[in-house]
Amino acid sequence: MIKITRLMLRDVLKKYKSHKVIDHVSLKIEDSGIWALVGPNGVGKTTLLNCICNIIPINSGKIELLGESNKNFKVFEKISYLQDNTILFNYLTGYDHLKYVCDSHRLPKRRIQEVVEYVGMENYLHKKVGTYSLGMKQHLLVAISIVNRPKLLFMDEPLNGLDPSSSILMRKILFDLVEQGTTVILSSHNLAEIDRVTNQIIFIKDGKLIEIDRNEYTETRYVFKLSNQVLANKLLLDSGYTIQQEKDAIIVTIGEEDLNDCIQIIQNNGVTILDLQKEVTGSEKLYTKFFGK
């Protein structure tokens, strides 16, 4: 079976006057999954996404989406780009937007209803976008971007302005999309959210892209609240675990596979576990490594 490259950048250059925002960058993504584009403000994340989607022209290089040039407007039949909410028309309703996008993709009307229910925006679908909150606008943008069941989805700061329930919904949508075989490339500042959705990170720095597999940098820690913290501390140290003592808890740095053994040691010695929390760190550490504090 021939595998179509989802995204291919070859020696892409984008500069404003003499400033190279994207400096001869190459990138190839062939599989479905989520990739996070990370970098500080103004580093060129949105510019890169805009270049990829041919919204702004590049100075040199080549960009292919699903095996076709990004200049071919037909690629957007299978590709979506979730942009910021300034693209929305305040005097139109969410329905107006979705109806037109559906028409452009030659999709049946019922697809609007499906997406609306999926995103949970039934209550305000027929209200004018001007009356929407930030989160509601984000929901509409998500609905617009998934209505055509994209094979490749770009998302510019999709987690901005979302309340906790919306964040949960967004994560669900992302995982559903990946399950359906979509490749998602999202830019975000929210490192904690990135940690929850992907291990595949692309840092953008000085116009260059650095692709990282966060698995290599991931650190899993478990925070134990115990009935006898002093005894547990001694037991774990004697067993060779790396621990960190907090005021009310002990933090043990171990992999998932060692958790059961650790719990056994504690419980077999008569210490009760009052509470247990998992903490995964990685992006933040990596971010600090690349961009400093």
Added chain:
Amino acid sequence: MKLFLFESKKIIKNKTTWVLLMLSILAVIGIYLINLSLANSVQKKVTNHNDFLIDLYQQDQVDWEIKKKEAQRTKDEEVLEEATFMEEHARSTHEHYLMMKEAYQNEDWKKIFQHELKQLKLFAYPPPEEPADAYFENQEITNFTLRASYEEVKYMLENDIQPFMQNITTNMYLPTIYDSFSGRTLALWQEETKRYGREGIYYLYQLIQSFYIPIMILVGCFIFGNTFSSDTKKNNHIRFYQVLPLHRTKLFFTKYVTGYLGLLLFVLIMLGVPIAVGTMMHGFGDLKYPILVYDGYTTEYMNRNIVEDTFHFIPLQKYLAQTLVLAIVMSLLIYTMYFLVSQFIKEPIFNMIIVGILTFVGTLISHPYNPFSYLDIDKVITHEIQLQTWNTDFTLSTGIVITLLLSFVFKILNYIRFMYKSI
């Protein structure tokens, strides 16, 4: 088609469209009310003048009656004869003005026209043996104007046409380009001959003579010509389309056509509003109303000849049809120019000012191949522009062709800019 419907929906659902449309309609209604009050004041002035003359000749009649009785008493035959004649003259004049007042109040135009014809014929076509010159405030009224005035009244009498409201305390003169008044007399002449359209199509005709259509086209551009600039101004609406399976050419033409159709509809509405408001207040008017068209020069040196130069009348219906055609073509030119400017400047108000200035400057350069020379639609249709510029190449068909050609060039420039410039 779906993109066109979406673009139309954007225009329709935008509050600004409706606010500006309502303001434009209110402005036209407001101008009509001012016009109506001026027309009423002219009407009042004419009635007062008639009243004054009625009183004057009544008093004259009484005075001569007293003199006549005195002459009968003193048996002064000479005075008696004069007093009898003068009393009779005063009585008949008094009755004439009573009749004129009644006719004017009842808008019995036939009687007024008949009276005017008698007066005007003496000067318009005087017998060769009795040459007669007409004067206004000691300055001569040209024979061309007198002939045009006479023929106009005759046309209206023959076709039973209701005239515009005009000060007829002197005569129902029709001002023409052949007039050569100066100083205070010119101002008085303009005031005396100013016509006020109270009826629907008459009011529209009056507006057309005052650059109404170019102004409305500019306002229409301001409302409907921003299909592109509004999407690239503060917001990035254009990016909404850029990530859809939509060719840029299709996007360009849909935006261009949607805006133009919106503008065209606006111009048609704004042509309909004066007709509607006038009709509601004073009736529709007469489509056969005569519009003076100059036939041009009779001399090969293109000098105006006030005696030999000829003219003819076209019915208002034909004038309005020609106006409509020119308005459609002109709106295409100004809209295309506005659209081009809006691709560089995103603020509609600046675009309107720039296009307004360019259009105005364009009108200053009179040339048959300058489409802006045809913006004064009234002068084009009546051929006044030919007489003003000593150039008979200014014709309606030339204007249409030249305007369409320049519109096409602007459209191509628009397309190139849209396709090859980064948004």
